[in-house]
Amino acid sequence: VSFDERYAAHTPKSGELFARAGRVIPGGAGSSARTVKFGWKPYPPFIASGTGSRITDADGNEYVDYLLGLGPMILGHRHPVVTAAVTKAISDFGTCPGLPYELEIEAAAKVVEAVPGIEMVRFSNSGSEVVGSAVRLARAYTGRRLIIRFEGHYHGWQDTVYWSNHVDPAEAGPADAPRPVAAGPGVPLELTDTLIVLTWNDPDSFRRVMAERGHDVAAVITEAAVFNTGCILPEPGYLELLREETSKAGALLIFDEVITGFRFCRGGAQEWFGVTPDLTTLAKGLGGGFPVAAIGGSKDVMGMIAEGRYSHSGTYNANVVACAAVSATMDLLAEPGLYERQRKVGDRLAEGLRKLAADAGVPVRVDGLGTVFQVWFSDHPIKNWRDAERYANVDRFTRWYQEMFLRGVLFHPSQYENLFVSLVHTDADVDRTLEAAAEVFPVLAA
Numbered sequence: 001v002s003f004d005e006r007y008a009a010h011t012p013k014s015g016e017l018f019a020r021a022g023r024v025i026p027g028g029a030g031s032s033a034r035t036v037k038f039g040w041k042p043y044p045p046f047i048a049s050g051t052g053s054r055i056t057d058a059d060g061n062e063y064v065d066y067l068l069g070l071g072p073m074i075l076g077h078r079h080p081v082v083t084a085a086v087t088k089a090i091s092d093f094g095t096c097p098g099l100p101y102e103l104e105i106e107a108a109a110k111v112v113e114a115v116p117g118i119e120m121v122r123f124s125n126s127g128s129e130v131v132g133s134a135v136r137l138a139r140a141y142t143g144r145r146l147i148i149r150f151e152g153h154y155h156g157w158q159d160t161v162y163w164s165n166h167v168d169p170a171e172a173g174p175a176d177a178p179r180p181v182a183a184g185p186g187v188p189l190e191l192t193d194t195l196i197v198l199t200w201n202d203p204d205s206f207r208r209v210m211a212e213r214g215h216d217v218a219a220v221i222t223e224a225a226v227f228n229t230g231c232i233l234p235e236p237g238y239l240e241l242l243r244e245e246t247s248k249a250g251a252l253l254i255f256d257e258v259i260t261g262f263r264f265c266r267g268g269a270q271e272w273f274g275v276t277p278d279l280t281t282l283a284k285g286l287g288g289g290f291p292v293a294a295i296g297g298s299k300d301v302m303g304m305i306a307e308g309r310y311s312h313s314g315t316y317n318a319n320v321v322a323c324a325a326v327s328a329t330m331d332l333l334a335e336p337g338l339y340e341r342q343r344k345v346g347d348r349l350a351e352g353l354r355k356l357a358a359d360a361g362v363p364v365r366v367d368g369l370g371t372v373f374q375v376w377f378s379d380h381p382i383k384n385w386r387d388a389e390r391y392a393n394v395d396r397f398t399r400w401y402q403e404m405f406l407r408g409v410l411f412h413p414s415q416y417e418n419l420f421v422s423l424v425h426t427d428a429d430v431d432r433t434l435e436a437a438a439e440v441f442p443v444l445a446a
């Protein structure tokens with residue numbers, strides 16, 4: 001029996017909803033990352049509800065949820081404290097005063113306290129928005145135009161950064177001097193002149209380009225650990241090199257911590273790896289599942305906004321829902337021992353998967369950091385997107401996703417996404433996942 005037939009029998013109601021959705025919503029889903037094209041074949045499951053680490057589809061099937069809304073549900077679904085804080089704030093006050101208010105200061109002060117590189121912060125609504133602002137702010141601050149970014153990193157859908165993310169490898173040029181490739185149609189190709197795209201974790205090409213063009217570079221933007229090409233950690237010394245070379249050249253270093261922020265420790269990747277950027281973007285995780293994003297940085301750079309020399313505007317910026325969610329989430333994340341405990345839960349899962357795969361004779365690398373990881377079906381180390389394209393067995397990954405899904409474990413069907421362990425996943429969730437995996441790895445080996 002094919003997967004499609006088993007899936008249809010498992011999720012008939014989702015099938016009906018998908019047909020209905022497709023008549024009024026392009027692709028039947030509100031973001032392209034939820035569509036058939038992105039791997040949700042033959043159609044995405046439709047969700048009825050979520051509680052904590054579990055999510056239930058329209059057919060009543062419950063899953064241990066490692067998709068976590070693609071990252072934001074860091075406290076699990078419907079965390080009662082965050083829900084109550086938001087409900088209270090909007091009942092007492094409203095949603096969108098269009099002027100500053102006290103709760104906004106509270107939310108901002110808590111983010112400043114948590115993230116080492118943030119002395120001042122502004123709130124917006126999505127990661128794409130704040131990345132767009134960060135890039136333009138860096139250009140305004142330095143008076144330069146050139147941006148360096150890396151292949152396989154995703155920084156949202158704005159024209160300035162929607163490049164070289166999972167494009168056709170045949171178009172991408174040589175690894176030591178990649179060609180910028182727009183990530184989709186509609187991006188003005190004139191922007192090619194404003195970009196240098198490099199292979200990540202490759203110190204030599206970075207050093208060479210900075211020696212040649214460093215004086216023209218406004219900013220280097222990077223995921224500080226890459227979670228948009230599965231999970232790839234920086235090689236020792238690599239982030240330090242980015243920091244050193246940008247400082248030397250008078251360019252800004254932007255850490256796009258939309259995923260890594262608050263993920264495996266409260267201060268994000270910059271705290272974990274001990275490298276402080278000039279600008280930081282945050283989103284997923286920041287509001288415990290509510291839509292909010294932030295751009296923050298040194299007083300010097302954010303001073304451009306303070307002095308009115310750079311306009312960061314937005315009708316919905318720092319709305320009451322966002323600030324109430326941030327404030328409550330920051331309090332919860334400050335619980336002593338929380339991250340240590342959850343990294344252990346994640347590590348136990350990763351270790352369990354490694355062992356089960358080895359027992360079944362399936363070569364895998366489980367790469368990541370405690371509460372976020374990916375299973376590469378590869379016996380070769382993956383240091384960047386080019387390695388992933390070359391060495392990771394995507395067909396095996398698809399079967400892994402399919403078999404786990406049918407056994408009640410949910411994660412994204414693309415190997416370029418990852419598994420998120422929330423701060424409320426438990427050892428019981430891990431046990432249930434490992435039980436499913438113990439059945440699935442032998443199927444993959446067959």
Ligand code: PLP
Pocket residue numbers: 125126127128129131154155156157223228256257258259283
């Ligand atoms: N930056 C990174 C690192 C991301 O992972 C994403 C989204 O996945 C974005 C930016 C864009 O964020 P949003 O989807 O909220 O616009």
